[in-house]
Amino acid sequence: MSEITNAVQTALKSALDAAKPTTPVAKSFVTSFLKGRAAAFVDIAEGLASGDIDEGTARYLLMQEGLLVSAEAEAVAGLSKVALQAAVDAFLKSLTDSMRALLKIAL
Amino acid sequence: MPRCVSPIARTARSCSVLLLVLGLSACANRISASYEAKAMDRVTAINEKVLTQFDRLLSTPLVCRPRLVASESFKSTYGDIEVLLRVHRMAEEIRPANAESAQVASLYLQSWQLHRLSHQLWAQPRSDSEQKLKNLRAQLKNSADLSADQATPEESIRLAQQLAILKENNKPDPADEAFEADQVKYASTACQAISGGAQEPNPRSPQASVELVHLNRGYLGDRALTSMRNTYVRFGRATLVIEEARRVIAEEQETQ
Numbered sequence: 494m495s496e497i498t499n500a501v502q503t504a505l506k507s508a509l510d511a512a513k514p515t516t517p518v519a520k521s522f523v524t525s526f527l528k529g530r531a532a533a534f535v536d537i538a539e540g541l542a543s544g545d546i547d548e549g550t551a552r553y554l555l556m557q558e559g560l561l562v563s564a565e566a567e568a569v570a571g572l573s574k575v576a577l578q579a580a581v582d583a584f585l586k587s588l589t590d591s592m593r594a595l596l597k598i599a600l
Numbered sequence: 601m602p603r604c605v606s607p608i609a610r611t612a613r614s615c616s617v618l619l620l621v622l623g624l625s626a627c628a629n630r631i632s633a634s635y636e637a638k639a640m641d642r643v644t645a646i647n648e649k650v651l652t653q654f655d656r657l658l659s660t661p662l663v664c665r666p667r668l669v670a671s672e673s674f675k676s677t678y679g680d681i682e683v684l685l686r687v688h689r690m691a692e693e694i695r696p697a698n699a700e701s702a703q704v705a706s707l708y709l710q711s712w713q714l715h716r717l718s719h720q721l722w723a724q725p726r727s728d729s730e731q732k733l734k735n736l737r738a739q740l741k742n743s744a745d746l747s748a749d750q751a752t753p754e755e756s757i758r759l760a761q762q763l764a765i766l767k768e769n770n771k772p773d774p775a776d777e778a779f780e781a782d783q784v785k786y787a788s789t790a791c792q793a794i795s796g797g798a799q800e801p802n803p804r805s806p807q808a809s810v811e812l813v814h815l816n817r818g819y820l821g822d823r824a825l826t827s828m829r830n831t832y833v834r835f836g837r838a839t840l841v842i843e844e845a846r847r848v849i850a851e852e853q854e855t856q
Contacts, residue, residue: 545823547817553718560714561831561834563707564835568842
């Protein structure tokens, strides 16, 4: 599902724009952190597209995934001092907007 | 995106990245709580119970899951895990300089409370159950005191029902009640048939009933349960990674 992959790329760009990492290491970190988490969102979107889950369940799973990513960002940011929350917020918003448009649902 | 990477490989890769970053950056950080083996044990024990619960659900035939979820012994495990999560959050909150672990524990608890309620709402029309989940989420999110006891999911349902009675416009639609009754009746009958030796119905078959499709695509379906199980694996790992990083820091400091 290349549209969803494109949506993830766009979301990553939004996250980087929001976080404004100042060093290549920080930029690389934000990207790898969110890329590692994008697979779960893609999985939910694919489940919805294939009819394995319905819209309400997809929204519920995305909400839970959002909670989890916030927890992970908290865990990392607390110890590493890498500002992740802005990136996570931008990433989630961009991904949700894209999926809403792609899958024609109200996320 | 290639789909050939297994969940285990993804998990290992994510964990490695986290550990590397935490390990590299933590040396400069001296305002974080010290390593506590008890925290590791607590989270490991919680994760064990959570994964056991998912294993029991996933290994039960789809149409029999509602019966399992409603059984007293299984219902009590949701409560037991919630108690463990509350105790864990409380323990994390009283550790000095431990805001990150406390926040992770709080989000873990929130997630579990929503998850617990979602399983009780399997028979309801999705729009109705979504609203209840959203209400609980808002209630949890708006709580000023993270340590304060939240209403249990059962209390939230009762509260929502009472509000619906009070507000004429929000009265449950008789059609919704019929929908719920149909779901419950179907699951009960189909599960009984399976227990009697009948073949498990295929929810992906073109002949699958509306009730079976609703059940399969909902909160108790394979896909949703697998996704949630993976979520809790990562929740547990987020906590363990913090403690593991602290252990590495402590060891580094000892050798210096």
